[in-house]
Amino acid sequence: MRTAFFVDGYNLFYGLLAGTPYKWLDLSKLLAHIAYVENPASTLASVDYFTSSVKPELATRGRVSKEAQDSYVRALKASDVRVHYGRHQLEPAKAPRFIDKKTGASRQDKVDIWKLEEKETDVHIAISMYRIAARQALISETDRIEQLILVSGDTDMTPALRAIREDFPEMTVGIVLPHRPEFKRAAPGSLKEFSHWMRRVITTQELEAHQFPSRVSTRKAPAIKPEYW
Structure with a gap:
């Protein structure tokens, strides 16, 4: 069963890798x-x-964080991962003032903030998954993708999964939630509804077993694991 994965990098990092020593993840092997x-x-x-x-x-870490991301992306590309960029948008906004956990948010008490949002990623993943599904009828049976797997817990992807299930019922759809076992999180019901199966956690042992070597050969200079990772 030939399988194509679609990975939400933001979800993967903050749901699974942040705060761990496993950020230098060999994604393809995992x-x-x-x-x-x-x-x-x-x-x-x-x-x-x-x-x-x-x-x-x-x-x-300022510029160091950007350099770390660039090194990791180069390592991914060297392992035949296709990398797609969206963008961040920073703009002024208003949000309810936080007082304490016992006091609810109030629309009448707001403060000015900078709002940082990731743009285009969800739409790009959704279109990419749907396009892959749509193209399979034109591909020889031996090269045909039979399974699409989304690596994300973002319920914004629900409409795309619903459309794929309705329009291409022969396609298997899986979900991998980028969650660690120690954090108890409920599985997103809408994603589960429109998938054939769902992997709820990725273990520390799996992360540890699927790391890049410290130096990854590329077509140019090697990608080197950041020291603080």
């Missing part, structure tokens, strides 16, 4: 492992990774 565990007949056909470029002025 996903091939997960596909095999879920169905031994599965083979990895492609991995598409969707992200947005770090804004150094807003990152914890």
Whole structure:
């Protein structure tokens, strides 16, 4: 069963990797492992990774954070992962003032904030998944993708999954939630409804077992694991 993965990089980082020593993740090998565990007949056909470029002025480590992301993206590309960029949009906004957890938010008590949003990623993933599904009828049976797997817990993807299930009922749809076992989170019901199966967690042992070497060969200079990772 030839399988294509679609990875929400923001969801993956903040849901699974942030605060761990496993950020230098060999994504293709991990996903091939997960596909095999879920169905031994599965083979990895492609991995598409969707992200947005770090804004150094807003990152914890400034320019170093941007350089770390760039190194990781180069390592991903060297392992045949297709990387797609959206963008971050920063604009002034208003939000209810936080007082404490016992006091609810009030529309009458707002403060000025800077609102940072990732743009285009969800739409790009949705269109990419639908296009892959639509093209399979024109591809020879031996090269045909039979399974699409979304790596994200974002329920904004629900309409895309619903459309794929309705329009291409022969296509298997899977979900991998980028969650660690120690964080108890409910599975998003709408994603579960429109998938054939759902992997709820990725273990620390799986992350540890699927890391890039410290130096990854590329067509140019090697991609080197950031020291603070």
